[in-house]
Amino acid sequence: MKNRLDLLLTLFLLLFLWQLSAWLVNRPILPAPTTVLLAFLREAQDDLPLHFASSLWRVLASTALAIATAAPAGLVLGQSRRLNSLFAPLIYMLYPVPKVVFVPLVLLFLGLGDAPKIVIIYLILFFQILVLVRDQAAALRPELLLSVRSLGAGRRALFRFVYLPASLPAILTALRQSIGTAVAVLYVAELYATQRGLGYYIYINGSTFFDYPAMYVGILAVSLLGVGLYGVVDYLEKRLCPWR
DSSP states (O other): OHHHHHHHHHHHHHHHHHHHHHHHHOSTTSOOHHHHHHHHHHHTTTTHHHHHHHHHHHHHHHHHHHHHHHHHHHHHHHHOHHHHHHHHHHHHHHTTSOGGGGHHHHHHHHOSSSHHHHHHHHHHHHHHHHHHHHHHHHTSOHHHHHHHHTTTOOHHHHIIIIIHHHHHHHHHHHHHHHHHHHHHHHHHHTTSSOSOSHHHHHHIIIIISOOHHHHHHHHHHHHHHHHHHHHHHHHHHHHHOTTO
């Protein structure tokens, strides 16, 4: 109850600061919250849902692909010191590189459509999940593994009943940390070679049509997308990791 109250108070504070800034600036480039809300209701009956659905699909597809590839890879590296020592230098070199710099390169290789946008977000999520899952798997206490092995568990059973459950929090933590970055990079990726997506929607309304209320509607939709995904991750953590 307290968390909901704090959330409402924060929302009211943000709206108040927004309204105050609109009064002080007094220019079309910063419309009032009520103007944006009316524009949101108008755009919601037009093509905004299509742009939102396109962005949501790209984020979900890249997230599913990243979990399906990075989580097993992280578990394998966490279990094998030899493989980890082999791939650690490569991960160390690529992990800190901002993946947004690969946007032009991926567009050149993959061209138009959803594929380049999905790949860019995938690269961000992949390394986040890989590193956290690897470190979580490598940090498991040896006595825990020995006790499970003493019951006759093989490598497959260890993977399913020990490593995977222990790494779920790391996977969800990586997703939580990456959501903001992934949505931001999605906006950049959707500026190029597409006519669908919230990034394109914001750009076309702000820089071409100069429809500033609609531009803020796009920004609000991106914020809702990020907050919604963050809430889904929190829900999954409560369901899948009740011990936390």
